Amino acid sequence: MSGLFDLAGWSQEISAFVSGILAWIADLLGGWIPWFYDVANWFRSDAVIEFWGFVIAVMIMLVFAVINLLVVLWMERKLYGRLQDRRGVMVPHPWKKIHKGTGFLQNLADGIKLVMKESITPRNADKSMFHAAPAIIFISSVMAYAAIPLSTTFVLADLELGLIFIVAMFALSPLAVLIAGWASGNKYTLIGGMRGAAQMLAYEIPLLLCIAGVAIMAGSLNPMEVVAAQQRTSVLGIENWYFIPQFIGFVVFMVAILAELEKLPFDIPEAESELVEGWLTEITDIRFGLIFMSKWMKGWAAAALVVLLFFGGWSGPFFPQEVWFMIKTYIVFAFFVWIAWILPRIRIDQILKIGWYELVPLSFATILIAVALKFLSHFGMGWF
């Protein structure tokens, strides 16, 4: 099925429509004041329509990101509630004080609560860096959404090196973790920040090597191309989703992306039982909220990355592409939640050992497998 939502085209049309109205008003005004005709022409020019079309596209993506964040957060709460033999969030309702329901608005209520909290800057903190860190984290995780395609048409920036861009945005946040940990002027945050840096080094490398393995198979670093390659190289009518030929890479990628997200078995930078809240200890009010939001935004982006690389992106029968993509990402995200709430936190030295001794060699193996498969395909053997 084709895409349901043509982001670029629709936003251009919206932009052209709004510019048309504005130009019409300017034309009317031109009857009194002649230079309004120039304004009307300016509104009609291609550059203006294109620019505002792009801004509208960004807005649509941002709205999607925020609504999706609410869904994902609510989903995690409900899922782990059920896992723990509870019902999860239920209560909040805008006007009825009822004690049943889905509790979907709980996240909004939490956000409003965090906005109303007092903003505290510790006396020992390096103030500019302390305030910059949450912004860096939030901006980097929102920017990752720019390069994630939901279908062949619903994409903001169709980059040649889209996968590299997404991973680069992921890699920015551990830097901010280190900054926040150092700048807070607190012992817990310092240890948390250092742990974040150590974890980043150990897990960025296998993550990138797994993506390299997939890129070798697909012959491109563009997510669109990767999905197209998975659809193209089908065996007996079944699409060749890369989690089968690249199974080792898939497993390594799942572990590394969990560490990248600081989800629970790997959330040692903010190990709440030993370091209070790790690098987040001193961060209060909506800055904490922004970091909290960006964690789940990155969570969905990571699920999307897994789907793009290993589960054939939006390909599937009957439903439109966007629907398939969302279904797959939510299933992968549910898997993340399941892992996070049933495993205890691993110790820092064990995490580094897993990263350096197990994941890095295995990810080299995935590249070897990818190259071997590619080599065989040149001689007409293998799938590709």
Next chain:
Amino acid sequence: MTKLWINMGPQHPMTHGLWNLKILVDGETIVDAEPVLGYLHRGVEKLCERRTYNQIIPLADRLCYVSSLCFAHAYCLTVEEMMDLEIPERAKYLRVIALEMQRLTSHMTWLMAIGPDVGLITLLLYCLREREYFLDLLQLQTGARMNQNYPRIGGVAQDIPPNFEHKVNKIFEKFKVRVKDYHKVTNESSAFLKRMQGVGTLSVEDAIAYGVTGPNLRGSGAKRDMREHDPYEVYDELDWEIQVRDEGDSLARFHVRMGEMLESCKIIRQALKKMPDGPINVKAPLRPEGQSFRRTEDSRGEVSYYVVGNGGESPYRLKVRSPIFCTMNVLPKLLRGVNIADVLAIMGSIDVCIGETDK
């Protein structure tokens, strides 16, 4: 690298209660540790000197809020010995049932607390779910969920309701199934084993030298249980086994407690079958004279009371030996050289209760 003192407490997620663990870290490794107590000191021993013998029972309940019945019972046992009081057979069985039920709830609390310690909040909610069952049973028998004020000098406060045995059997059957769930998320998961295995190893010589008692001592390989070696009430008439592990690490202490929970179920079932009919209370003298010393097995270790009466309405002197206060001494030895994250696994397996530590 420079060394750094870090306070874990008095307000810290690691502390179950109000105390402070100061650790000197070099990077992630702990060089030295120092437990600081005294935030919860109430002067219970001194308070006892101004209260009558019966007024001390609720005060002894408050020593440990998780296994309050054990402390109240140990006190009653000591005073009864001082008075040369023989309590009715049925009261002894009722006490054993209540004590073991309290041990079950206490161990459930420990298992619940070890979950968040190692980052497994799901375990906390599973355990809280089953702890409710045992608290319900305890409430049926004693009338309260915590601070029961159940034992009396010369017997117990009240008898069990008529359909108690049926309810106990039903809940224990359910519990046996649920224990498998705990094993699935704990010692059958390699991530949990990674955190617990080989962490905080305590040799049996050290454990005895530092005065460690209870499940922590049995986890180190010493087969020592006051219910067996200095029997009180009717423990010597019942058939049960001491849980011992030789490894001495956090996982061994974990297994000892998990085993003890099932043993407690066994004891309660037997006691309910064997329990004779009869009175549950005898009259106790108001102004006893003499002195006595008794030790019992609390859910955390050995509790002993020393009571001196001089013929007045209240004891002349009362001394409590609480197990975790003595176990705290071994902490610097256990924590030296381990990782920061291991503090949680070690403290969780030791099962700290500050109420009794800081009397």
